[in-house]
Amino acid sequence: MGIQDIIEGKKQWRxxxxxxxxxxxxYQIVYKExxxxxxxxxxxxxxxxxxxxxxxxxxxEGAASGKGVLELIGTDVAAFADELIKDSTTYADLYQDSISGKPGTAEK
Incomplete structure (x- = not known):
């Protein structure tokens, strides 16, 4: 990753x-959570x-239609977020895969 990529990434994030x-x-509060x-x-x-x-x-889109954020996602923010990532590989999955080797076997 070059310096230009870092600069462009920061611009996009901002x-x-x-x-x-x-x-x-x-909406800001829920998004940040x-x-x-x-x-x-x-x-x-x-x-x-x-x-x-x-x-x-x-x-x-929800704000433009005049809906409250909890009307869109429900009252359980974590459940909504979990549903969004249910089919994605997470860091926890990678970690679990790394430690799920059979006992007595070592990776070489």
């Missing part, structure tokens, strides 16, 4: 966060993948 800050306050949760348990392609921008798109 533009993404500017979209988040333009959301109504309740989801983001925090997903960075802990989420898919390995989270920083570069389409998930976070997709959530912002979904929230922008």
């Amino acid at each position: 533009a993404h966060m500017a979209r988040v800050k333009a959301l109504p306050p309740d 989801m983001q925090r949760y997903l960075f802990k348990v989420g898919p390995i392609d989270l920083p570069d993948g389409p998930l976070l921008p997709g959530i912002v798109d979904f929230f922008e």
Whole structure:
């Protein structure tokens, strides 16, 4: 990864966060909680993948239609986030795969 890639990534992240800050306050709170949760348990392609921008798109549409954020996702934010990543490989999956070798066998 070159310096230009890093600079471009920062520009994209700042533009993404500017979209988040333009959301109504309740949407911002829920987005930040989801983001925090997903960075802990989420898919390995989270920083570069389409998930976070997709959530912002979904929230922008909901805000434009005048709905509250909990009307869109329900009251269990973690369950909603889990549903979004249910078919994705997570860091926990990678870790589990790395330690699931049979007893007495060592990787060489």
